[in-house]
Amino acid sequence: MTVNTDGTTAGSPTPRDPKAFPIDERAFKRLKPEDLQFIKNLTGLTDDEALEKHVVSLQKEAYEIYPYQCIRFYSFATTRIPLVPNYAHVVKLGQEREDAILLDVGCCFGSDSRKVAVDGWPAKNIVATDIHGDYWNLGHKLFRSSQETFPATFLAGDCLNPDFVGDSSPLKSGGPAEVPRPTLSTLTTLAPLRGHVSAIHIGNVFHLFTEEQQAYLARVLAGLLSFEPGSIIVGSHSASNVKGFRTSFYGGSAITQFCHCPESWTALWDGEVFEKGTVKVDTKLYEHKDALGAGSGFYGLSWSVMRV
Structure with a gap:
């Protein structure tokens, strides 16, 4: 895989500072009911509070990998x-x-x-x-x-x-x-x-x-x-x-x-x-x-x- 001089791979977007794009946990509330139900169906997590805790915790892990806006706004938990x-x-x-x-x-x-x-x-x-x-x-x-x-x-x-x-x-x-x-x-x-x-x-x-x-x-x-x-x-x-x-x-x-x-x-x-x-x-x-x-x-x- 090709590596650029800044340490990113050839297809990587420009590095971003996570502090410039803080996580907004309130964005979880904008997830569509059908997306939440999809996760419930596959995980067996039926309690809304437990589901939110589960998804939010994984958002934080993902944001440490790279602060994409799709991670910040929970697109990873949706189906497009x-x-x-x-x-x-x-x-x-x-x-x-x-x-x-x-x-x-x-x-x-x-x-x-x-x-x-x-x-x-x-x-x-x-x-x-x-x-x-x-x-x-x-x-x-x-x-x-x-x-x-x-x-x-x-x-x-x-x-x-x-x-x-x-x-x-x-x-x-x-x-x-x-x-x-x-x-x-x-x-x-x-x-x-x-x-x-x-x-x-x-x-x-x-x-x-x-x-x-x-x-x-x-x-x-x-x-x-x-x-x-x-x-x-x-x-x-x-x-x-x-x-x-x-x-x-x-x-x-x-x-x-x-x-x-x-x-x-x-x-x-x-x-x-x-x-x-x-x-x-x-x-x-x-x-x-x-x-x-x-x-x-x-x-x-x-x-x-x-x-x-």
Whole structure:
């Protein structure tokens, strides 16, 4: 894995001082009832007070690893994948396509991996990856699971590192996978998955990087995707109604991110990453609300890219 001069890996966002972004435990109250129920169902923790104590304690552990805003605001305890366009199609692939593989990129605690498994995708055919391996271990603590009870494959690695992801170009028209389907439990990198992945999910990741890095990451995912029609990439991340840079302020500190808009995101996938007309892109732009329920001017984008 490539290491930068500041000690971070090649795909790591800029280091942050946790003191500049203090934990706000009140954010727990904003978790949706369905997300709390999901954790209850998997852990057996039915007491609300005990559940909150359990989740808050793990938030503090995770924040010591890296002070992402998704940790600060408990996104690790939510499921994002059911909200993406064509989620029902994702689930159907796992149920009907033989040995279909789902890849969860930037999986954090693995909430979305578990949601897809609960909805019918065999856990043994799920591969999850994150640059911070300790998050996956915290996911087992959060959901009170183990490798035996949740047999998904986890790989710690940097998806901007060619040694980890392999070739970053989509399969050409009519081209099958170049190597046989690997045994998932033996994987050490994502490279052997090239052309074998039926569905890819990536949540809260793209907005961490520059425009150029986002384009490279999109090509990486395209290279892993199966050529079979219906194979799909889905995700969500921060966005804008106009393509460009956006600055957010947290605790007196500013974070500047490059954000796509729906039009530029569609153009990236349909015409730049994939040959134009070979995929169908669906996008849904939504505005985050402030404490009073009014528009905040900050947007998110959920999307899907499906082979046709």
